Amino acid sequence: MWSFIHKLGSPPWFFRFSGNVVKWLLPVTIAVLFVGAFWGLLVAPPDYRQGNSYRIIYIHVPAAVVSLAGYYVMALAGAISLIWRIKMADIAMKAAAPVGAVLTGIALVTGAIWGKPTWGTWWVWDARITSMLILFFLYLGVVALFEAYENKAAAAKACAVLSLVGTVNIPIIYKSVDWWYSLHQPASIKFTGESAIDASMLYPLLLMITAFYGLFALVVMMNMRADLVWHHRQSSWVRQWAGFE
Amino acid sequence: MYFDSLTAVAHMDGHGIYVWLAYAITMVLLSWLLWSPSRELRKRKLWIVAEARRRAASTNATPEAETQSEQAMSTDRAQMETQG
Amino acid sequence: MSVPDSDSLSLGAAFYRQFLRHGKALISSPADLVNPLLFFFMVITLFPLGLGPDPERLSQMAPGILWVVALLASLMVSGKLFASDFEDGSLEQLCLAPQPLAILALAEVLAHWLGTGFLLSMVSPLFAVLVGLPTQALPVLFMSLLLGSLCLTLIGAVGSALTVSIRRGGVLLSVIIIPLHVPVLLFGSTAVVEAARDGNPVSWLALLAALVLMSLALAPLAIGAALRISLDNG
Numbered sequence: 001m002w003s004f005i006h007k008l009g010s011p012p013w014f015f016r017f018s019g020n021v022v023k024w025l026l027p028v029t030i031a032v033l034f035v036g037a038f039w040g041l042l043v044a045p046p047d048y049r050q051g052n053s054y055r056i057i058y059i060h061v062p063a064a065v066v067s068l069a070g071y072y073v074m075a076l077a078g079a080i081s082l083i084w085r086i087k088m089a090d091i092a093m094k095a096a097a098p099v100g101a102v103l104t105g106i107a108l109v110t111g112a113i114w115g116k117p118t119w120g121t122w123w124v125w126d127a128r129i130t131s132m133l134i135l136f137f138l139y140l141g142v143v144a145l146f147e148a149y150e151n152k153a154a155a156a157k158a159c160a161v162l163s164l165v166g167t168v169n170i171p172i173i174y175k176s177v178d179w180w181y182s183l184h185q186p187a188s189i190k191f192t193g194e195s196a197i198d199a200s201m202l203y204p205l206l207l208m209i210t211a212f213y214g215l216f217a218l219v220v221m222m223n224m225r226a227d228l229v230w231h232h233r234q235s236s237w238v239r240q241w242a243g244f245e
Numbered sequence: 246m247y248f249d250s251l252t253a254v255a256h257m258d259g260h261g262i263y264v265w266l267a268y269a270i271t272m273v274l275l276s277w278l279l280w281s282p283s284r285e286l287r288k289r290k291l292w293i294v295a296e297a298r299r300r301a302a303s304t305n306a307t308p309e310a311e312t313q314s315e316q317a318m319s320t321d322r323a324q325m326e327t328q329g
Numbered sequence: 330m331s332v333p334d335s336d337s338l339s340l341g342a343a344f345y346r347q348f349l350r351h352g353k354a355l356i357s358s359p360a361d362l363v364n365p366l367l368f369f370f371m372v373i374t375l376f377p378l379g380l381g382p383d384p385e386r387l388s389q390m391a392p393g394i395l396w397v398v399a400l401l402a403s404l405m406v407s408g409k410l411f412a413s414d415f416e417d418g419s420l421e422q423l424c425l426a427p428q429p430l431a432i433l434a435l436a437e438v439l440a441h442w443l444g445t446g447f448l449l450s451m452v453s454p455l456f457a458v459l460v461g462l463p464t465q466a467l468p469v470l471f472m473s474l475l476l477g478s479l480c481l482t483l484i485g486a487v488g489s490a491l492t493v494s495i496r497r498g499g500v501l502l503s504v505i506i507i508p509l510h511v512p513v514l515l516f517g518s519t520a521v522v523e524a525a526r527d528g529n530p531v532s533w534l535a536l537l538a539a540l541v542l543m544s545l546a547l548a549p550l551a552i553g554a555a556l557r558i559s560l561d562n563g
Contacts, residue, residue, distance in 0.1 A: 082554065134508045134511050135508075137504075137507065137508035138508045138509075140504065141504050141505035141506075141508060142505075144501055144504050144505065145491060145492070145501065145505055148492070148495045148498065148501050149494075149495065149562055150562065151561065151562045153561075154494075154558050154559075154561045154562035155562075157554075157558045157561070158491050158555065158558045158559070158562070161487075161491060161551055161554050161555050161558065162487075162491060162505055164551070165484075165487055165509065165547075165551050166508075166509065168543075168547060169508075169509050169512070172512045172540070173508070173511050173512055175512075176511065176512035176515040176516060176536075177511070177515065179515070179519075180515045180519060183519060
């Protein structure tokens with residue numbers, strides 16, 4: 001176990017390892033994604049209250065779940081980078097931030113599209129959507145901070161601090177938005193849904209969540225690979241990979 | 246299979262436009278997520294190969310060939326740096 | 330400023346000295362004390378102008394208006410917190426001091442808060458009258474701003490420490506800090522809303538107090554780490 005973790009910190013080893021992982025994870029993820037989408041879109045029965053519009057759940061919820069988990073992954077990488085000063089953790093954190101931002105964006109956009117037939121309006125300050133929007137801002141803050149720093153090693157450390165502060169804050173944000181919403185809750189708008197979900201609807205949802213997790217891991221690894229090659233473009237293992245030496 | 250016909254799939258009792266719009270946007274964004282790092286990796290590989298060739302060539306090339314490839318390299322490099 | 334005998338200072342004395350130093354700097358430039366209040370005053374006047382003078386509607390929106398403007402005022406001044414220290418090099422000396430950087434930075438933040446957030450919450454009841462906040466909510470407004478502004482200043486200080494080495498970091502500071510300010514805004518404005526409608530604001534004030542304690546404990550650590558990173562960058 002420990003030797004595996006140690007190896008993860010070595011760029012050439014990680015590059016080779018991630019290359020193999022990407023090779024089989026990519027087709028598997030895409031297959032699961034398509035099976036889940038097909039199942040959710042065409043096979044699962046419609047919701048008795050929301051009709052067919054609920055089918056958006058199969059991308060909305062996975063995107064939301066994975067974007068939240070992604071923030072914790074990013075912050076964990078940041079903590080590792082700050083405590084043990086492992087370069088690979090910097091690269092992982094930098095690779096995760098834009099992926100999380102895009103997934104949060106997907107959750108927001110699909111939520112808005114879902115809101116139109118359900119609530120009759122594109123945007124409602126529902127507790128969950130509001131928290132998601134703030135998570136989106138947190139991600140954008142990390143990306144913007146990284147871009148603003150000239151010295152990229154310092155940028156990664158700064159983003160690590162920011163994402164750790166964000167991690168402490170996220171449960172407070174979620175809880176406070178929840179309370180705020182329940183206090184101001186308009187009677188006409190009430191979100192119903194996943195609490196009592198039927199198995200025929202649940203299985204495709206679980207498939208899609210798995211696929212989104214796979215996709216997150218995949219894209220983070222691919223981003224890291226592109227970054228690693230550039231950082232180590234002078235090393236012999238990169239030249240070997242490119243077909244030289 | 247829940248739907249009877251393709252038109253029913255497209256229409257989804259009036260919700261089709263929303264459902265398909267959401268899936269289309271997600272599809273585009275996910276494809277972009279997957280496509281952009283692989284494009285980046287490919288581009289960088291080409292750059293590294295070109296750089297290695299240039300180095301190999303500069304040891305025993307004629308002076309004008311060297312300056313030519315050097316110019317090509319510097320434009321390559323400028324492109325790489327602006328894009329990532 | 331040189332710190333020739335900093336080795337011999339106890340932690341408390343170093344803390345006090347840092348506090349005084351920053352406080353004196355604030356007092357010596359009255360504009361820094363007055364401008365945030367002026368900003369608060371002026372932005373509040375914008376709301377009746379933009380929303381219309383209907384007193385009933387204004388008083389309904391008053392808690393939100395007051396709190397949002399206080400948040401903006403805090404954001405405005407947060408950027409300046411470590412700027413002069415960074416420029417004149419005293420930040421580097423602070424990092425080299427034998428006392429923990431987090432504690433020394435906390436002293437500066439507290440001095441900064443006394444000159445900005447504390448002052449603002451003291452005068453906030455005056456401005457609350459402008460937007461017709463019900464009188465019974467005034468003490469809660471004061472209390473919530475007193476606690477909330479300390480929280481905003483501490484979180485803002487983390488942002489300031491992270492962006493101090495970046496040229497034109499002002500907008501960036503807002504971008505990274507605004508999402509972190511959300512719970513403070515929600516607790517604070519809800520407390521005032523509750524007080525205005527004769528509800529029970531105590532639980533919201535208690536939540537704010539909990540936030541203050543938590544940020545007092547954690548923010549200095551983040552500030553210290555961020556300041557060291559900023560020095561590496563600059």
